[in-house]
Amino acid sequence: MTTSDRMTVFDRALVRRRRDRAVPNFSDHSFLFDEVAERLADRLEDVLRPFPLALDVGCHDGAMGRVLAGRKGIERLIACDLAPGFARAARGLAADEEFLPFAPNSFDLVVSNLSLHWVNDLPGALLQMRQILKPDGFFCGAMLGGDTLIELRRCLYEAEMAVSGGVSPRVSPFAEIKDAGGLLQRAGFALPVVDSDTLTVTYADAFALMRELRGMAESNAVLARRKIPATRGLLFDAARRYAELYAEPDGRIPVTFQILYLAGWSPHDSQQQPLKPGSGEIPLGQALKNGNGSLS
Numbered sequence: 001m002t003t004s005d006r007m008t009v010f011d012r013a014l015v016r017r018r019r020d021r022a023v024p025n026f027s028d029h030s031f032l033f034d035e036v037a038e039r040l041a042d043r044l045e046d047v048l049r050p051f052p053l054a055l056d057v058g059c060h061d062g063a064m065g066r067v068l069a070g071r072k073g074i075e076r077l078i079a080c081d082l083a084p085g086f087a088r089a090a091r092g093l094a095a096d097e098e099f100l101p102f103a104p105n106s107f108d109l110v111v112s113n114l115s116l117h118w119v120n121d122l123p124g125a126l127l128q129m130r131q132i133l134k135p136d137g138f139f140c141g142a143m144l145g146g147d148t149l150i151e152l153r154r155c156l157y158e159a160e161m162a163v164s165g166g167v168s169p170r171v172s173p174f175a176e177i178k179d180a181g182g183l184l185q186r187a188g189f190a191l192p193v194v195d196s197d198t199l200t201v202t203y204a205d206a207f208a209l210m211r212e213l214r215g216m217a218e219s220n221a222v223l224a225r226r227k228i229p230a231t232r233g234l235l236f237d238a239a240r241r242y243a244e245l246y247a248e249p250d251g252r253i254p255v256t257f258q259i260l261y262l263a264g265w266s267p268h269d270s271q272q273q274p275l276k277p278g279s280g281e282i283p284l285g286q287a288l289k290n291g292n293g294s295l296s
Helices: 012-028 031-045 063-068 084-089 122-132 150-164 177-186 206-216 232-246 284-290
Strands: 053-057 076-081 107-113 133-144 190-203 253-265
Touching (some): 031 063, 031 107, 031 190, 031 253, 053 063, 063 076, 076 084, 122 133, 122 177, 150 206, 150 253, 177 190, 177 253, 190 206, 206 232, 206 253, 232 253
Parallel strands (some): 053 076, 053 107
Antiparallel strands (some): 133 253
């Protein structure tokens, strides 16, 4: 990747500070990380091979390490996180996802649980993770997708338009599923697979949701955000709209978290290879005929 390819969207120093501040009370807000760690581990159970040496990139408080303990033949798991506080909590080391301090061909497995959506150079980070895998090593990660917080995004947008007559980024942008597979291919992963699911959580009101996001260290960190806090009027208007548009019969509001799951292999000669164009032994017309199809 050249310098001109790089996009700087997030304030990474702010992300690090917020993660460090979240450490003492993170267990009160970590349900999403714990749930997705379990789902990532379930996906790994479908891979019929052991992973003696594994790396957890963006470990937070070590949820992946706890879930993977004693599973998949993992003899050693190294945890790292952008925030030194989280690195200490997970008994790992402080390391930036964009500048991983590991030698090529080091790991059998790299996992990442809800951290990569804060990376500016996502193609570069994925490339580094592929490079530090041994040949035929496996990457499995989860990140927040484009439908995450879609309700909050709408209500903040409409409230700011009404109160200020203009808008600024109030919710961080997230990757779309249609782009994720291309990112894996661009990073050189073989046999890339991307899928998603949606988790819906309810809160008493929009203010409870905002407190949860702060506790998760998932508040807006876009460089283009307004540097002054949102006014009380804007926040109350957004909360009112949220309740009017989305509240359930019991008065609680639903919140969408879309999770993208990315998986791929470090290339190896033993892996299944796609046929070269024109190398098929059966003509297309014959294949369609055998399958009771027809050309039109």
